[in-house]
Amino acid sequence: MSQMHDSDHGLPGEPTEDDIEQQLLNGLSLSSPSSNYSGVHEAASPVETDEEDQATPLSSDTQGALGLFAEAAQDMATASVELGLGRHFACADFCNQAAEKAAQAVSLLRFGRRTTYDHDLRALGSQVNAPDDILNEMERLTPFHPEAFYADTPPEEADEVINAEQAGSYVQSARKILRWARSIVLSV
Numbered sequence: 001m002s003q004m005h006d007s008d009h010g011l012p013g014e015p016t017e018d019d020i021e022q023q024l025l026n027g028l029s030l031s032s033p034s035s036n037y038s039g040v041h042e043a044a045s046p047v048e049t050d051e052e053d054q055a056t057p058l059s060s061d062t063q064g065a066l067g068l069f070a071e072a073a074q075d076m077a078t079a080s081v082e083l084g085l086g087r088h089f090a091c092a093d094f095c096n097q098a099a100e101k102a103a104q105a106v107s108l109l110r111f112g113r114r115t116t117y118d119h120d121l122r123a124l125g126s127q128v129n130a131p132d133d134i135l136n137e138m139e140r141l142t143p144f145h146p147e148a149f150y151a152d153t154p155p156e157e158a159d160e161v162i163n164a165e166q167a168g169s170y171v172q173s174a175r176k177i178l179r180w181a182r183s184i185v186l187s188v
Contacts, residue, residue, distance in 0.1 A: 062188050065109035069185045072101035076178055079171055088167040089158035092144040095174035096121065099141050102181035103128050109185055119145040134180045137173040144170070 079094035099121055106128045107115040117124040121138035130138065143149060153161050162170075 060110060060112045061108040065105045065185050065188075068101050068108060069105040069181060072098045072105060072178060072181065075101060076171075076174055079174060083164070083167050083171060086164070087159055088162035088164060089144070089149070091167040092141070092162055092170045093146055093149075095170040096141045096144040098174045099138055099177045100124065102178050103130065103138070105185050106130075106181050109188065119148060130180065134177055137176050140173050141170060141177075 075094045075098035079091045079098060082088075082091040082094055103121070103124050104114045107113065110128060115124060115127045117127065119142070121142045122135050125135045125138040149158065
């Protein structure tokens with residue numbers, strides 16, 4: 001899942017990105033006795049990040065961010081299964097959910113809380129300072145929130161409105177969003 005090098009190790013006693021990713025894949029709690037990782041990150045002073053020189057807040061919900069990112073990854077896997085089953089709207093819906101959860105994971109990490117929004121993924125992305133290319137991908141997935149989609153399309157026709165090629169492109173959009181979020185959430 002990740003393309004990290006074996007030489008990427010944290011300080012002694014601190015988990016590496018591989019450790020965190022393995023815990024997410026195994027469904028372990030990051031506050032379990034086998035984990036050295038606490039849920040809330042308290043920083044003595046702001047730490048600069050690569051993205052727009054933003055400061056890490058004094059209190060961010062690291063464990064919540066990791067858990068929500070794991071949910072986004074699960075939704076991404078489900079989207080791929082739905083695509084394979086020919087359930088194209090379900091695929092697009094899970095892509096929408098994965099994008100939302102990935103952005104909300106970034107929000108938990110950066111602000112210590114989820115960001116309130118009205119199912120407009122681009123607006124959510126703007127609030128968590130996503131770059132323009134990610135905002136564009138989020139905008140592509142916005143129409144697939146069920147509440148909005150079913151307003152114009154009867155549920156029994158949903159899979160006929162989206163073809164396999166379109167659904168596959170939504171999977172690619174969601175994967176790009178997840179890669180962006182992973183670079184932030186798993187870099188803690």
